Amino acid sequence: MEKLRQSSILKILCYILIPILAAILFLSIVHISYLNEYQRDGNTQTEYKQSQWFADKYFYAVLDKVGKAERSEETGQYIQLEDSKGQKYYYSEDYYSDSEICINYIIIDKETGNMYTNIKSNDYQQTMNENSSNPYYWNMVDGQIQTDINYMNQDNMKYDYTYYHEMNDTPDLIDETSKTLKDYNIYTSYNQARTEQSFDFVTTQDIYQFVTSNQKLPVFALSISLILLTIIAIYLLWAIGHKKGKEGITLDFIDELPYELVFLIFCCIIPMFWAIAVNSVTDSFNYIFVTILIISYIICYVMTAGLTITTIKRIKAKQFWKSFLTYRILRWFKNKIKKYIDEFKNKTDNTKKIFWLYWGFVLITTILLSMFVTGIAILILIAFWIWAYYQLRKYVRQEEMLKETLKKIYDGDTNVHINEQELEGALKEMAIYINDIAGGFKNAIEENLKAERLKTELITNVSHDIKTPLTSIINYVDLLKKEDIKDEKIKEYIDILDVKSQRLKKLTEDLVEASKASSGNVKLNIESINIKELINQTIGEFKDRLESRNLQIETDMPKEDVRIDADNRYMFRIMENLFSNISKYAQENSRVYIDVKKTNKKVNISIKNISKDRLNISSDELMQRFVRGDKSRYTEGSGLGLSIAKSLTELQKGTFDIVIDGDLFKVVMSWGTCQIVSK
Amino acid sequence: MYNILVVDDDREIVGAIEIYLKKEGYNIIKAYNGNEALEKVKENEIHLIILDIMMPEKDGLATLEELRKDKSIPVILLSAKSEDYDKIGGLNQGADDYITKPFNPLELIARVNSQIRRYVSLGAMEKKDNKQIYRTGELILDDETKKVTVDGKEVKLTATEFNILKFLLKNKGKVYSIPQIYENVWNEESYGAENIIAVHIRHIREKIEINPKEPRYLKVIWGIGYKIENIEK
Known part of the structure; x- marks a missing residue:
């Protein structure tokens, strides 16, 4: 079975048999259709010459001759002769016509009396009379038909007499003279001798004889060829694509080409050769034409067969659609779209939502707009627009709310909570996350505050423990100083002890304060503070110390009061620390500039002085605890002053910055203007 | 000879205080915890107690609470x-007072003197019903004699200082800013000489206050102004 399937010889045989069988099939069909035609007569066994077919051709011949007679003057085919009785006639040796049948004729134009003929005769009257004695004659005298041919007598004659003119497209006749056969007296008879010399006639007659005498043959041939073709078709459908020694369907080069391309090529070639073949059919029998015809047919057949085979192969290999270039292009598009859809699926709900919302909006708007612009459509559209605007606004508002909350957290207010039930979709999720983060921050900050508080407590407790022994040290050093000591060395030592113990005292106090200030562990009593007053008071407190170092204070303050919200004791602490620094570290005999500037929302205070020592340190470092201008400096103070000032400023919602420019030391503080209505 | 009871668990501090106060002519009685202090109060006639807070057995506050049940020392x-x-x-x-450790011996002495004077001479100073006298607590200003006394001790003030103090004392309890003080004392508008007033006030404070940084009478409200505390006694 498999061998049968893979057999090349069998397939080639099939390919050869197909056209033969197809031809047989075709001829059988033609045969049957002929039989069908003739069966209308109900007499298929009659002589050919009594058939309707013959009658048709005979009549064509008559019409042809009448036409020639009519155009005799134009064509000049006829020569004028005279018979023995003096009858003049026009003669032409004209037997053949487009029709296969040759006739003898005498045509007399009733109007002119001119006589046209292809018979040479001495007595035309006699010839005319004799005409009727010929087998197969047809006369038309004064419009009356005389004939022995079936289908051409008066009763059966179904043709219009002008038929010929229309058929042969001779408008002259119709338009100008409009002559019909009835304007002539016509005498014709069948010229058997001449006719039988015509190849066409013989063939036609033979075919006719064959067709009519073998009525059962076509049915038989038709059946056989159909059966064989069916078998071959089934076999080929089954066997095509299977090759010897190979499993499954083997695809050749041609089968890999895009189907459209193959189809297009075949569709171009087949009709081309088909056209050549059809146009090669002419009246005359010519071997060259026959050869071309056959070759064309073969090419057409091979092409059709090839196309069919590759189609079948592709279908069997399940490659038919895939081999389409269009399919490949579509698949490429499909993959692209699929990729996009996959990407889309992976996108967040929010993105999807936006996608559907936006394109849904576009779609619905388009649909509504393309609807008849009726009142209802417009109303729906407006309602839809309003709805869409409402949705969008709602979304934006919720987003705004989230933003505000985030900003609060960013600004340090962790005591926030969003009611996530009020939100939808991704925003709801965001709200939950934000709540979590805020909670986390809050906890972290509280933990941190707690730790700072503990630290402060620890420092405070430690400082208490230090203070008690320190009290004794200070007091006994003081008592020692009051003793009458002669030894200068001991006096010097006692002085050192005095300075150091005082410094230790200051240090413990500042340490507690710095710790409290930086941890925010201080109670603020916020009220409206006049900066001008504060600065004047501070200057008053430090006047003597500043003057002792010959420092000149230059103030630049607005005339009106400048007020901020702060705690007056801590404000003084800040100023005290700064002035204390100035009185310690400013260059002697220099000026100290204090500027107060008030804008709409801000109060800026800047204090500038020239440092007596080189400031080999960054401003950030300066503000850190225990750091002083000159790292190795050996003076009183704890080094906590600036740190405390900065912490206290920030506690009171101000900013504190230090700018160092060479020896210029500048402190810039800024507060928001007073919100409390002053008393 | 006044008896002063010094109570502290730190014997050295008690010793140092003893030295300072003996020099001032006080008789010192020592105790090293609360219970001991209460016993000493019962045994002796005490005119002043210097009491530490953090002590073993009975701390200063508990001791004070118990003492105040029947004593006004x-x-x-x-x-x-x-x-x-x-x-x-x-x-x-x-x-009656609060001193933080480590203390300045001079301040301690001043405060002790102040308390003793007030305690001993309480009621002795007759209240002259004179309109020329202004007072708050133990700060008394006599406009007639131009004398100022704190805890019975005279304080020397300059004329300007006296006028400023008089103005503030006249309006005790009220806060005045520098320009207001200037305008009221000089009877003219101030022209940028504000810190002069601040300097004067500091000087007054240094003279009338035991610790000018923690004034009892002339209070500084930073960034707002100055006032004389109204102490009714």
Whole structure:
């Protein structure tokens, strides 16, 4: 079975048999259709010459001759002769016509009396009379038909007499003279001798004889060829694509080409050769034409067969659609779209939502707009627009709310909570996350505050423990100083002890304060503070110390009061620390500039002085605890002053910055203007 | 000869205080915890107690509470606790003064003198019903004699200082800013000489206050102004 399937010889045989069988099939069909035609007569066994077919051709011949007679003057085919009785006639040796049948004729134009003929005769009257004695004659005298041919007598004659003119497209006749056969007296008879010399006639007659005498043959041939073709078709459908020694369907080069391309090529070639073949059919029998015809047919057949085979192969290999270039292009598009859809699926709900919302909006708007612009459509559209605007606004508002909350957290207010039930979709999720983060921050900050508080407590407790022994040290050093000591060395030592113990005292106090200030562990009593007053008071407190170092204070303050919200004791602490620094570290005999500037929302205070020592340190470092201008400096103070000032400023919602420019030391503080209505 | 009871668990501090106060002519009685102090109060006639807060057995505040049940002896608390709320707590408990450790010996002496003067001469100073006299607590200004006394001790002030103090004392309890003080004392508008007033006030403070940084009478409200505390006694 498999061998049968893979057999090349069998397939080639099939390919050869197909056209033969197809031809047989075709001829059988033609045969049957002929039989069908003739069966209308109900007499298929009659002589050919009594058939309707013959009658048709005979009549064509008559019409042809009448036409020639009519155009005799134009064509000049006829020569004028005279018979023995003096009858003049026009003669032409004209037997053949487009029709296969040759006739003898005498045509007399009733109007002119001119006589046209292809018979040479001495007595035309006699010839005319004799005409009727010929087998197969047809006369038309004064419009009356005389004939022995079936289908051409008066009763059966179904043709219009002008038929010929229309058929042969001779408008002259119709338009100008409009002559019909009835304007002539016509005498014709069948010229058997001449006719039988015509190849066409013989063939036609033979075919006719064959067709009519073998009525059962076509049915038989038709059946056989159909059966064989069916078998071959089934076999080929089954066997095509299977090759010897190979499993499954083997695809050749041609089968890999895009189907459209193959189809297009075949569709171009087949009709081309088909056209050549059809146009090669002419009246005359010519071997060259026959050869071309056959070759064309073969090419057409091979092409059709090839196309069919590759189609079948592709279908069997399940490659038919895939081999389409269009399919490949579509698949490429499909993959692209699929990729996009996959990407889309992976996108967040929010993105999807936006996608559907936006394109849904576009779609619905388009649909509504393309609807008849009726009142209802417009109303729906407006309602839809309003709805869409409402949705969008709602979304934006919720987003705004989230933003505000985030900003609060960013600004340090962790005591926030969003009611996530009020939100939808991704925003709801965001709200939950934000709540979590805020909670986390809050906890972290509280933990941190707690730790700072503990630290402060620890420092405070430690400082208490230090203070008690320190009290004794200070007091006994003081008592020692009051003793009458002669030894200068001991006096010097006692002085050192005095300075150091005082410094230790200051240090413990500042340490507690710095710790409290930086941890925010201080109670603020916020009220409206006049900066001008504060600065004047501070200057008053430090006047003597500043003057002792010959420092000149230059103030630049607005005339009106400048007020901020702060705690007056801590404000003084800040100023005290700064002035204390100035009185310690400013260059002697220099000026100290204090500027107060008030804008709409801000109060800026800047204090500038020239440092007596080189400031080999960054401003950030300066503000850190225990750091002083000159790292190795050996003076009183704890080094906590600036740190405390900065912490206290920030506690009171101000900013504190230090700018160092060479020896210029500048402190810039800024507060928001007073919100409390002053008393 | 006044008897002063010094109570502290730190014997050296008690010793140092003894040295200072003996020089001032006081008789010192020592105790090293609360219970001992209460016993000493029963045994002796005490005119002033210097009391430490953090002590074993009975701490200063508990001792003070018990003492105040039947005694009105002036008590100065002496503590390493320097927070505001410690001071307020101690004073509310019935203490008359509060000194933080480490203390300045001179300040301690001044405060002791002040308390003793007030305690001993309480009621002795007859209240002259003179309109020319202005007072708050133990700060008295006599406009007639142009004398100022604190705890019975005369204080020397310059004419300007006297005028400023008089203005503030006249309006005790009220806060005045520098320009207001200037305008009221000089009777003219101030022209940028504001810090002069501040300097004067500091000088007054240094003269009338035991510790100018923690004034009892002339209070500084930073960034707002100055006032004389109204102390009814």
